[in-house]
Amino acid sequence: MTKISIPQDVILKGAEQFGTPLWLYNRETIEKAVKDVKVFDTVRFAQKACPNLSIVALIKKLGCVVDAVSAGEIVRALRAGFKGGVEKGRVPEIVYTADIFDRDALELVKKYNIPVNVGSPDMIQQLADAGIKSELTLRINPGFGHGHSSKVNTGGPLSKHGVWHEQIKDCVKLAQANGMWITGLHMHIGSGSDFEHLAQVCDAMCDASRRLGSHLRTISAGGGLPIPYKPEEKGNRIDVNAYYKLWDDARKKIQQSIGHDVSLEVEPGRYLVAESGYLVTEIRAVKKQGENLFYLVDAGFTDLVRPSFYGSYHEISILPRDGRVLDEMVDAVVAGPLCESGDVFTQEEGGFVVTRKLPKAKVGDLLIIHDTGAYGAAMSSNYNSRRYAAEVMYTAGELKVIRERQTFEQMLQNDRVIEF
Numbered sequence: 001m002t003k004i005s006i007p008q009d010v011i012l013k014g015a016e017q018f019g020t021p022l023w024l025y026n027r028e029t030i031e032k033a034v035k036d037v038k039v040f041d042t043v044r045f046a047q048k049a050c051p052n053l054s055i056v057a058l059i060k061k062l063g064c065v066v067d068a069v070s071a072g073e074i075v076r077a078l079r080a081g082f083k084g085g086v087e088k089g090r091v092p093e094i095v096y097t098a099d100i101f102d103r104d105a106l107e108l109v110k111k112y113n114i115p116v117n118v119g120s121p122d123m124i125q126q127l128a129d130a131g132i133k134s135e136l137t138l139r140i141n142p143g144f145g146h147g148h149s150s151k152v153n154t155g156g157p158l159s160k161h162g163v164w165h166e167q168i169k170d171c172v173k174l175a176q177a178n179g180m181w182i183t184g185l186h187m188h189i190g191s192g193s194d195f196e197h198l199a200q201v202c203d204a205m206c207d208a209s210r211r212l213g214s215h216l217r218t219i220s221a222g223g224g225l226p227i228p229y230k231p232e233e234k235g236n237r238i239d240v241n242a243y244y245k246l247w248d249d250a251r252k253k254i255q256q257s258i259g260h261d262v263s264l265e266v267e268p269g270r271y272l273v274a275e276s277g278y279l280v281t282e283i284r285a286v287k288k289q290g291e292n293l294f295y296l297v298d299a300g301f302t303d304l305v306r307p308s309f310y311g312s313y314h315e316i317s318i319l320p321r322d323g324r325v326l327d328e329m330v331d332a333v334v335a336g337p338l339c340e341s342g343d344v345f346t347q348e349e350g351g352f353v354v355t356r357k358l359p360k361a362k363v364g365d366l367l368i369i370h371d372t373g374a375y376g377a378a379m380s381s382n383y384n385s386r387r388y389a390a391e392v393m394y395t396a397g398e399l400k401v402i403r404e405r406q407t408f409e410q411m412l413q414n415d416r417v418i419e420f
């Protein structure tokens with residue numbers, strides 16, 4: 001069992017003060033993760049992983065820039081202190097990466113002069129039609145992909161993401177015909193990649209760069225750096241330096257063939273925030289269904305959807321409120337409060353419910369789900385009319401609220417009751 005990086009008394013106090021379910025983040029863990037990836041020239045945080053304003057602002061303070069995939073993420077990036085605009089010789093602070101513009105996004109891209117990482121040729125035409133002449137980067141689908149689940153594989157002919165690798169030249173022509181230049185290439189083939197796939201992506205980047213030619217100034221390795229979710233993976237973390245080295249070698253090859261410097265970006269989401277976060281829940285019922293023991297907690301897939309959606313594994317700890325020693329282990333299923341049989345935290349891909357060896361627990365104990373800083377709060381919903389949980393950061397020995405628990409009023413505020 002991996003040790004929780006926030007002291008137990010702090011967690012107990014947090015649960016008392018802010019109620020459960022509760023997202024707790026450890027600032028130090030984020031700082032350490034950022035340091036690891038700073039070997040790259042530019043670290044662009046994929047804020048979709050955890051878009052809380054304080055988290056985005058912290059990551060800014062640590063010297064990173066940011067990616068935005070929607071109008072809302074542009075607004076968040078601006079609110080967190082990043083600036084729009086493109087200046088010669090400076091890394092753009094916000095880049096919009098998507099496969100389409102919705103109308104809101106196009107409007108904000110224009111208003112704040114946000115550079116675009118284009119995921120489909122139609123976007124180039126739409127920029128031109130909107131009277132925007134900006135430098136572009138192309139997100140390439142190299143024709144293959146990889147990921148921890150088929151749902152996060154973002155390359156290959158069945159993926160909607162990116163410009164198909166054979167269309168690079170057409171995009172260059174389309175951009176030039178409209179007074180725009182493509183100055184960067186980007187590849188993100190999925191989340192949780194391994195080195196074998198990575199080497200393949202680096203080769204694909206070199207190929208793509210040949211098709212683009214001499215305007216190339218930036219290549220982006222995308223995101224996808226994995227973190228160890230399972231205890232047996234903990235001793236075998238990804239070697240970020242080796243990851244960098246593969247990309248740096250690709251960059252050097254490209255520089256040699258085009259004859260000038262190219263800067264190297266990386267765009268991690270999960271790696272920067274996943275391990276900083278814990279979902280703190282309370283056990284509200286302990287019951288037997290036939291032979292199976294169930295711990296029912298007050299968080300559901302409306303809070304953390306990863307196990308239900310991808311069969312993702314998260315470590316689980318029990319923290320008793322009464323200070324008793326946990327010396328007996330049992331096999332238990334951990335599930336939430338929703339009216340959905342898939343609302344189970346211990347399940348495998350395909351929805352197979354499994355048990356987990358956990359300490360014998362009772363109602364009132366805290367149950368803590370680890371490594372939930374990425375795609376945890378970010379993917380929460382109001383389904384079953386459950387409110388968004390509070391988010392709290394542990395920083396300099398203190399707990400600070402970075403998002404209040406949603407009130408019932410806030411949950412209902414945009415509903416309108418019409419006359420019947």
Ligand code: LLP
Pocket residue numbers: 046049097152154188190191192222223224225267268269270271306374375
């Ligand atoms: N860049 C692009 C263009 C992306 O599409 C993504 C993730 C990232 C960067 C960041 O990937 P990361 O470093 O976080 O793996 N909800 C899923 C992950 C979906 C990722 C979507 N795109 C999960 O909970 O695992």
